[in-house]
Amino acid sequence: MVTKVDPLAGLDEVEWERLVHAYGAAKDVPANLRALRSRDPRVRHGALVHLSASVTHQGSRYSASAPVARFVVELVLAPDALDREGLLEFLCALAVGIDDERLPAGVPIAEWRGEAAQVEAEREALIAGAAEWADSEMKRGRERELWLRNPFGGLATSPDTVAAYDAVRDELPRLVQFLGSHRSVERARVAYLTGMFPEFAARTVPLLADRLDVETDEHALTATLIAHGLIASPSATLDRVARFLDDQPPLVRWGAATALARASATASRPPGRRVIRVLIDSTVHQDVPDLRIHDGWIGSYAAKSLASIRHWLTAADVEDLADRLPLAASSFNRGHLLDTILSAAFPGAGRAANVRLDGLTPVQQHVLRAVLPVWESDDSWMSMIPGALARHGLICSRSEIEVALTTGGTA
Template sequence: MLDGLDDIGWRRLGHAYGAADDVPDLIRALRSADPAARDDALGTLYTTVFHQGSRYEASAYAVPFLLELLSDPATPDRPAILALVTSLAIGYDEAVLPDGFPIGSYRRAAEGGRDLLAAKPAPWSGEHQATKEYVEYTYVESLDAADQARLWAYVDVAVYDAARAGVPLFRHLLADPDPWVRTGAAYALAWFPEEAAGSVAALARATDVSQVTGAGAVEVATMLVASGLLNAAPDHRWLADPPAGGPVRRRRRTGTGAGPGGRPHDGRGADDLDRRPARRDGRPDGRRLAAVPQR
């Protein structure tokens, strides 16, 4: 598990706070037996390789190892890791809804960005903030607006394509025993239109299975919306009110009961569910973002 993680030149790669040499330990901590250690590692990854929706050079290198963790049923908190991978792929979904992810536009915008990224100097690394050198920031600021846009678009596409490699895994996870993994997998598939043919078929099969298993409303709705974002024709069987006692039941916005797949419900309605970890705008030590400019 995680073979090759230490073979990456993380110190040469940058994230929101400079050199990404802390990323390997953070990824390993996602398999820790200590829930607090896992939560801290996940939160720190959200503030480094995915800071306020921005992705960085190191982000694309982290994704394959996150996918490897997802592929192992023994990995704890897989729904949270799946949410991180999806966030890395697309940023915040509200920016691309209701139309889906415009990957064609991103690819066109990224033309020329590879050479600009290759010319970027290695990020600063060290323990003492007083001696920090803003080498990446200075380089990016030296570019005109058009080249900055090309650079960032190339970074975003590189991360997106790293996550796209996980599409076969996401389809496989539609049959996972954990309903939250199944729901997260359906959500992830929604953002890869270049893989639509296989994903729509996989989502259709999973939706049919849900009629037999009595999957929760959030899970089924996510599958249907994901199919729609991939331009699939609507399945009219699910557009009418279900019969009493059918597999999808209306649930009051408040109250308790069973959640998706029988998981205990916490009293929130479907509109309130958001399993993405809360945004964290700063590191635990309070340092300000400085290595690269915000977009």
């Protein structure tokens, strides 16, 4: 007889009331973790939404996040797991926060560990600050004690951040079994999760390489390509991924180009015209929410990848990208695309306002001519375009740009 193992064994042994999440004491966590085992999908969904909002709120991690991660791993590994794909996605959030902040460069875990050590060294000062805040907010008794015991809440990188990351990382050897799952969505989720752990690359890159040879599902193959690009060496990515640039669906070609752009940026070597062409075409790709990578914002991710290799973009590439601004799938995608275009057209410029409107190059004129009608036609851009222009040294009004372009960009 096989004895069933409870994935939530030990749940009540954790002193949840001494831990915090975004909304205070984590005493509600046990009930929500148990709800993830409910047979009612609505109950499971509500519990996952609540947990995500509390222990990974806006990408932050808290003292409760690492313990939650350890139980979620066990829920994923349970033979009778429910919504395993959603739990794998939650594990990615527990490990790295909002994934688009890690793309396309990958997880800078060495920096995180250094920053967390520095924050730990400042613990006493943080506790003093928490005490001052608690006093100003009239916090008393256990509530005040709670915040003094957990001084890192809300910090972008802290010991809590690294603890949550490591709680998932340490279980990766058990989680990678789902690379062979019969469910393609589980293969896709765990492949992408694997790409968040460069410290395990020696073990996991060969597993990803094996999947590249046999994966047939479009989404799972794309996720595997992205993950390989995030943690493999540039030479390994070039050897294994370049073949996916041709004779594949557009989504797979985008995944391959994304991985190869990452390799090029890492190795500081030209990416090749085919990579650039695929990424340029992908900037107007329709969003793919089911992919669950960068929230499915394919065009936005393509723009960010192009920004990482902007030094190899030609004038014609930049003009081509500028002409695509009105075609981007959403204003979110346009925002990243605009930043990429401006960074390529105005290299080295910044908030010092060092761009002279009476000395614009032909490429710069082309870019600004493409920006003007988008700026004029979409009111939601009234607050976005000036900021984007300012980041690239153009602190000026729309009318000033219009005048400069009317005179050919010269005084």
